[in-house]
Amino acid sequence: MSRKIIELKNLTKSYNGTKAVDNINLFIRENEFITLLGPSGCGKTTTLRMIGGFENPDSGDILFEGVRINDLPPYKRNINTIFQRYALFTHMNVYENIAFGLRIKKTPKDEMDRRIKKMLKLVELEGFEKRHVDSLSGGQQQRVAIARALVNEPKVLLLDEPLAALDLKLRKEMQIELMDMQKNVGITFIYVTHDQEEALTMSDTVVVMNNGVIQQVGSPVDIYNEPKNRFVADFIGESNILEGVMIEDYLVEFAGKKFKCVDKGFQHNEPVDVVIRPEDIDVTRREDGLLEGVVTSVVFKGVHYEMLVESNGFEYMIHSTDMQEVGSEVGLTFGPEDIHVMKREVTEIEKQG
Amino acid sequence: MVGRTIKRIYIGIIFLFLYAPILVLIIYSFNESKSRGHWGGFTLKWYGELFRDPDIIKALYYTFIVALLSSLISTVIGTFAAIGIHNMGLFGKKIVLNINYLPVLNPDIVTGVALMTLFVSVNMRLGFLTMLISHVMFNIPYVILSVLPKLRQMNRHMAEAALDLGATPFYAMRKVVIPEIMPGVVTGALMAFTLSVDDFVISFFNTGSGVTNLSIVIYSMARRGIKPSINALSTIMLLTVAVLLLVINKRTAKGDELIP
Numbered sequence: 001m002s003r004k005i006i007e008l009k010n011l012t013k014s015y016n017g018t019k020a021v022d023n024i025n026l027f028i029r030e031n032e033f034i035t036l037l038g039p040s041g042c043g044k045t046t047t048l049r050m051i052g053g054f055e056n057p058d059s060g061d062i063l064f065e066g067v068r069i070n071d072l073p074p075y076k077r078n079i080n081t082i083f084q085r086y087a088l089f090t091h092m093n094v095y096e097n098i099a100f101g102l103r104i105k106k107t108p109k110d111e112m113d114r115r116i117k118k119m120l121k122l123v124e125l126e127g128f129e130k131r132h133v134d135s136l137s138g139g140q141q142q143r144v145a146i147a148r149a150l151v152n153e154p155k156v157l158l159l160d161e162p163l164a165a166l167d168l169k170l171r172k173e174m175q176i177e178l179m180d181m182q183k184n185v186g187i188t189f190i191y192v193t194h195d196q197e198e199a200l201t202m203s204d205t206v207v208v209m210n211n212g213v214i215q216q217v218g219s220p221v222d223i224y225n226e227p228k229n230r231f232v233a234d235f236i237g238e239s240n241i242l243e244g245v246m247i248e249d250y251l252v253e254f255a256g257k258k259f260k261c262v263d264k265g266f267q268h269n270e271p272v273d274v275v276i277r278p279e280d281i282d283v284t285r286r287e288d289g290l291l292e293g294v295v296t297s298v299v300f301k302g303v304h305y306e307m308l309v310e311s312n313g314f315e316y317m318i319h320s321t322d323m324q325e326v327g328s329e330v331g332l333t334f335g336p337e338d339i340h341v342m343k344r345e346v347t348e349i350e351k352q353g
Numbered sequence: 354m355v356g357r358t359i360k361r362i363y364i365g366i367i368f369l370f371l372y373a374p375i376l377v378l379i380i381y382s383f384n385e386s387k388s389r390g391h392w393g394g395f396t397l398k399w400y401g402e403l404f405r406d407p408d409i410i411k412a413l414y415y416t417f418i419v420a421l422l423s424s425l426i427s428t429v430i431g432t433f434a435a436i437g438i439h440n441m442g443l444f445g446k447k448i449v450l451n452i453n454y455l456p457v458l459n460p461d462i463v464t465g466v467a468l469m470t471l472f473v474s475v476n477m478r479l480g481f482l483t484m485l486i487s488h489v490m491f492n493i494p495y496v497i498l499s500v501l502p503k504l505r506q507m508n509r510h511m512a513e514a515a516l517d518l519g520a521t522p523f524y525a526m527r528k529v530v531i532p533e534i535m536p537g538v539v540t541g542a543l544m545a546f547t548l549s550v551d552d553f554v555i556s557f558f559n560t561g562s563g564v565t566n567l568s569i570v571i572y573s574m575a576r577r578g579i580k581p582s583i584n585a586l587s588t589i590m591l592l593t594v595a596v597l598l599l600v601i602n603k604r605t606a607k608g609d610e611l612i613p
């Protein structure tokens with residue numbers, strides 16, 4: 001395991017009395033591709049801006065290679081940022097944009113030329129030196145912004161929804177390019193997005209946030225397969241979330257029945273949330289199912305059918321390549337490993353009541 | 354068809370009202386005969402006479418110097434004020450903007466008398482310096498109003514991007530923010546220059562010790578009776594201001610509203 005390059009300790013930031021970031025603790029390892037994921041307004045940008053030095057935390061510490069950098073201005077941090085809308089300098093051409101950081105460091109002309117050339121090659125914009133940035137497409141501007149940051153060889157690159165303004169096809173291409181670049185240049189990427197698919201595709205580590213609080217930190221596979229709570233399960237893709245009771249280790253009750261599962265470590269008869277992914281449920285003949293129900297809707301989604309099956313007052317979403325007629329009676333099965341048991345979230349209303 | 358003709362006639366009449374006095378003035382500035390209402394043939398002698406009149410040459414000099422200095426000073430002050438206003442919180446911004454509008458909407462005579470009262474109360478002798486200060490004063494709001502839209506158009510994170518790349522705040526201001534808003538700054542400077550050349554009322558109250566500008570000269574000449582050389586001088590000023598306005602208009606035509 002490589003060493004920690006950035007640590008956030010009890011970081012809190014409020015705007016007008018509302019906490020945008022609420023007591024965050026997180027560490028980021030060297031060369032990691034880490035993504036802050038969460039719905040709009042959950043505090044991702046605020047967290048990133050505190051790391052970059054553009055916002056001061058109300059309390060808590062930011063450590064860079066073990067040294068507290070709370071009071072270091074942005075221009076003294078060995079961190080560069082790709083801003084949400086690129087923020088290219090529109091009165092300069094592509095070359096001058098990329099040269100900006102190098103000129104400040106008084107880089108000799110020949111070295112500057114060499115490094116800029118290398119960067120333009122990396123972002124596939126060779127020959128674009130003299131172009132005016134206004135004349136570039138969104139994707140090209142994006143790549144200039146990346147080159148402008150990377151040419152300074154920062155230890156950490158912050159990216160705030162860098163692909164949000166691009167269309168779907170270009171976004172997919174840029175995702176792959178960014179991942180390749182990160183591998184090639186060996187820089188720590190701290191990436192912000194509200195797009196769960198993007199986060200799961202690109203990252204080594206995903207940090208799910210909601211209301212300024214970290215909900216879960218883990219690898220994309222962990223986050224997807226073992227969501228820690230209802231919010232994460234719901235945010236990371238479509239899910240069936242049921243209320244249940246953990247009878248004992250490896251035995252959970254929901255939908256009026258008891259099921260074997262692989263989870264343990266709960267109290268006896270503790271109320272829990274149970275998640276079953278739509279693609280983990282198999283449709284069988286009625287008499288072969290663990291549960292039985294009636295198909296209420298079928299939509300073809302290109303690769304699979306998305307079906308809703310009503311059983312005992314709950315609508316299960318199921319992804320399957322087999323089509324069932326609406327109105328047909330079916331059985332549903334799933335294995336113990338398909339059942340994900342999570343601690344029950346105390347919701348705001350319950351807290352107040 | 355009829356509607357369109359009527360529209361055209363209507364507009365024609367309006368322009369006639371607006372421009373007839375100016376047109377008459379320009380025509381008479383080339384009139385050989387000294388008496389009005391009588392065309393004595395084409396001449397440029399009144400223009401020649403202007404440049405032999407030492408009072409007018411002096412006034413021309415002061416007009417130009419005051420316009421140049423006041424537009425430069427007010428551009429510098431106004432630009433930094435605009436940057437400050439732009440970075441203020443929403444509430445403070447509203448208040449300051451309204452305070453900024455006040456001198457724009459205030460009648461010149463009130464501004465002029467107010468400034469004079471101020472100068473007299475601090476025992477400043479009215480003259481070149483007081484006129485210059487008063488011009489700087491009334492120019493600043495216009496510079497602010499022409500720079501602010503450029504700041505608003507600028508990407509919110511432009512300055513931060515410069516800091517991010519290692520620029521000190523001063524370097525970021527010099528190399529990024531100022532160049533990005535330069536078109537607005539130049540427009541503001543041109544506007545300040547124009548307003549300064551154009552001003553009569555405020556200058557009238559805030560000068561003394563024999564320092565006059567062209568509009569004051571025209572005023573005092575007119576009081577002594579209309580000489581044809583006034584027409585010539587007025588024509589020159591009119592054309593100067595018209596050219597400046599055209600330039601400003603061209604610069605702001607690209608969707609940059611001066612008054613938001």
Ligand SMILES: Nc1ncnc2c1ncn2[C@@H]1O[C@H](COP(=O)(O)OP(=O)(O)O)[C@@H](O)[C@H]1O
Nearest residue numbers: 015016020038039040041042043044045046047
């Ligand atoms: N400069 C600011 N002034 C006031 N409130 C802000 C400011 N920046 C962010 N906020 C608030 O803080 C919360 C978190 O914002 P942000 O970090 O931008 O979220 P995200 O990037 O996850 O969408 C939001 O409720 C937002 O309205």
Ligand SMILES: [Mg+2]
Nearest residue numbers: 041044045046
């Ligand atoms: Mg954001």
